[in-house]
Amino acid sequence: GEDVEQSLFLSVREGDSSVINCTYTDSSSTYLYWYKQEPGAGLQLLTYIFSNMDMKQDQRLTVLLNKKDKHLSLRIADTQTGDSAIYFCAERGNYQLIWGAGTKLIIKP
Amino acid sequence: DTAVSQTPKYLVTQMGNDKSIKCEQNLGHDTMYWYKQDSKKFLKIMFSYNNKELIINETVPNRFSPKSPDKAHLNLHINSLELGDSAVYFCASSQDWGQTQYFGPGTRLLVL
Numbered sequence: 160g161e162d163v164e165q166s167l168f169l170s171v172r173e174g175d176s177s178v179i180n181c182t183y184t185d186s187s188s189t190y191l192y193w194y195k196q197e198p199g200a201g202l203q204l205l206t207y208i209f210s211n212m213d214m215k216q217d218q219r220l221t222v223l224l225n226k227k228d229k230h231l232s233l234r235i236a237d238t239q240t241g242d243s244a245i246y247f248c249a250e251r252g253n254y255q256l257i258w259g260a261g262t263k264l265i266i267k268p
Numbered sequence: 269d270t271a272v273s274q275t276p277k278y279l280v281t282q283m284g285n286d287k288s289i290k291c292e293q294n295l296g297h298d299t300m301y302w303y304k305q306d307s308k309k310f311l312k313i314m315f316s317y318n319n320k321e322l323i324i325n326e327t328v329p330n331r332f333s334p335k336s337p338d339k340a341h342l343n344l345h346i347n348s349l350e351l352g353d354s355a356v357y358f359c360a361s362s363q364d365w366g367q368t369q370y371f372g373p374g375t376r377l378l379v380l
Binding site for chain 1: 301308309310311313316323324358360365366367368369370371372373374
């Protein structure tokens with residue numbers, strides 16, 4: 160069946176780059192998403208990438224897609240304390256999004 | 269201009285009670301969802317409605333009953349609340365099935 164996997168935690172120093180990784184199983188997925196959930200808040204769409212793209216950049220965010228390995232990553236440059244959140248990876252399934260468990264990004268001063 | 273709104277934001281109630289959570293979206297979307305997020309932050313889909321019709325009904329106790337009076341609203345009624353129902357419930361909507369979803373702020377339910 161469809162499955163999306165992520166590490167549960169990532170700890171980085173403020174100012175460093177954060178790389179959050181995700182693997183998925185459905186090679187026919189057309190869209191892959193990154194959502195951000197700040198403490199006590201709902202999920203916010205951060206960015207998404209279409210399956211025919213390898214990379215998408217949006218300011219400090221870079222999404223890399225390796226379709227052969229079914230691997231998706233989100234790189235946050237110059238990580239700030241405001242980036243502290245849980246980041247969810249999701250792939251588009253038939254009728255719904257298939258969600259990862261979320262990666263909690265912890266920022267060390 | 270809130271895109272997806274939920275009420276109430278917090279709900280504290282006793283075991284055995286019946287409660288409802290309301291969701292409204294003003295995005296003109298055709299599909300709406302209910303998710304449950306547990307204490308470990310795992311996100312689990314419960315229901316999905318497309319044009320007021322039930323599309324997804326995951327393994328959820330039948331104490332949970334969604335109702336969609338129109339495309340812009342999807343309410344969740346819970347009968348005989350149990351301790352294990354304590355969680356954050358998120359409503360979301362998308363233009364159509366499986367498309368980009370936009371989330372409400374969540375309803376934090378605590379059953380005592």
